[in-house]
Amino acid sequence: MNMTLRALLGATALLTLAGLASAETTITVATVNNGDMVRMQGLMDDFYAKNPDIKVEWVTLEENVLRQNVTTDIATGGGQYDVMTIGTYEVPIWGKQGWLASLNDLPAEYDAADILPAIAGGLTVDGNLLAAPFYGESSMVMYRKDLMEAAGLTMPDAPTWTDIEAAAKAMTNRDAEINGICLRGKAGWGENMAFLTAMSNSFGARWFDENWVAQFDQPEWKATLDFYLNLMTNYGPAGASNNGFNENLTLFQQGKCGMWIDATVAASFVTGKDSTVADKVGFALAPDNGLGKRGNWLWAWSLAIPSSSQKQDAAKAFINWATNKDYLALVASKEGWANVPPGTRTSLYANPEYQKVSFAKMTLDSINSADPTKPTVKPVPYVGVQFVAIPEFAGMATSVGELFSAALAGQKTADEALAEAQALVVDEMASAGYTK
Known part of the structure; x- marks a missing residue:
């Protein structure tokens, strides 16, 4: 092969590599x-x-x-x-x-x-x-089947909040460090307010009416917060105002929760190798109050x-x-x-x-029961089940979450927290131009 041909072939190879x-x-x-x-x-x-x-x-x-x-x-x-x-x-x-x-x-x-x-x-x-979903979730009830059986109770597949309260009372055993129920108390729009906003939907509450007027001064929000605080004060863990998803997951895995209402994605963790109660867990839909909406998110x-x-x-x-x-x-x-x-x-x-996966059907049923376009009992101007899809929501909801967490810690009454939430959200929505 002469030098010219070799040079040409070498140059061609380099061009090919450069092209690749x-x-x-x-x-x-x-x-x-x-x-x-x-x-x-x-x-x-x-x-x-x-x-x-x-x-x-x-x-x-x-x-x-x-x-x-x-x-x-x-x-x-x-x-x-x-x-x-x-x-x-x-x-x-x-x-x-x-x-x-x-x-x-x-x-x-x-x-x-x-x-x-x-x-x-x-x-x-x-x-x-x-956007293409990588994983999706709703929320549902995860509960200890052995504790329910010992209490002589059966968890319905579609419980009411009254069922949940009765089960929490029956399963609470302070001497054995078993809390009847564990729920999010840590402040944050994606922590306690994700849970409480979804819960409030089942009580007939909403963040705003059709004209973007805040609704924390309405009886439905008072009913929601009163029920939540009563449940957690009587049957929840100590220091619950510091507990979010991860803290409650640990408590449940350690056998210290009779029930936990939280993300469906947690099911593989409470039945996995790190859970001391993996073989004792049952699943049910998030609770309702007979108003047509369950307290689960999407x-x-x-x-x-x-x-x-x-x-x-x-x-x-x-x-x-x-x-x-x-x-x-x-x-x-x-x-x-x-x-x-x-x-x-x-x-x-x-x-x-x-x-064959134990939580598959309940996860699907939970997801299918949530509708982000019609999240509440009454009409609303927003999309979102556990959030309101407006840019201002994250900041407002974190501030409201701090008020509700303070109520759980006993630093405010429910009425004080709701009144402050109402004033805060009214001001924010006026400043943002939603209301006059």
Whole structure:
């Protein structure tokens, strides 16, 4: 081979390699540091095998930091992320701003029609699916079957709040350090106010009337807060005003709660290897008061693409992989069906293997009983079950949560907390221009 030909072939090879290198697209994915998302990062070999021309860089953050970072980035059009992990709260707000790319053009095999309608409804704005759910959840009653049996009681599949109070009273045993019920008391819009807002729906309460006027001075909110405080004071754990999801999970796993009403996603934890009562747990729908609404919420951690991303095709390829049916099967093959991300697809709940998981049916029934477009008994101008999908809600609800947590700690009466909540929200809504 002469030198000229060798040089030409060498140059051609270099050009080919350069072309391959330039064809590779790198996308940045911002996500939350929970177990399901961390597990996904360990399964990326499957993604790369199917998408050899895409590289993924991860930014994994604690939930509050993630929210702050992605909100700042998308509001300023920063373009730092190509895929963002966001919640059901953000989707309708950001969608109305035009900040999210439509996912209606995902490939046919993605089968968007398979997404559970209740979950898809919270992620759709003006007919556009704006985020793909990675896992979905509602809330439900988790209870100790052995303690219920010892008390001579049976938990209905669809209990009322009266049933819950009777069970909490019967299961409380202070000498054995068993609290009849554990509920969120820690202040925060995603902590105690997620629980109390969902609970209030079943009591006929609402955050606002049709004209955005605050409703904390109405009898339905007083009934909600009085019942909650009575339940927790008489049958709940000491220091409950400091307890959120994680603290109550630990108490339940240690056998110190007769009941816990919280996220359906907790089911795999209370029946898992870290739970001392794993074989004693039963499940029921969140309670109601016979008014047509249950006290359960609706949430999904979802993947979305900011409109500012310059790599939307590669981002959609990643979302297609991370949230499709094949991914669920992949996790099942590695970790077992009980550890598959729950609450997103109809086909998962039709799968005979998944139906064997003890909490599968109750999770699905709980999700299906929540309607973010009609969350309350009376008409409201907002979307959202345990939140109000307006930008001002997170700040207001955290402040109200501090008042209600103080009432649980005995630092305020229920009436004082409600009066202060009313004044605070009235002022905030006037300042934001919702009311005059």
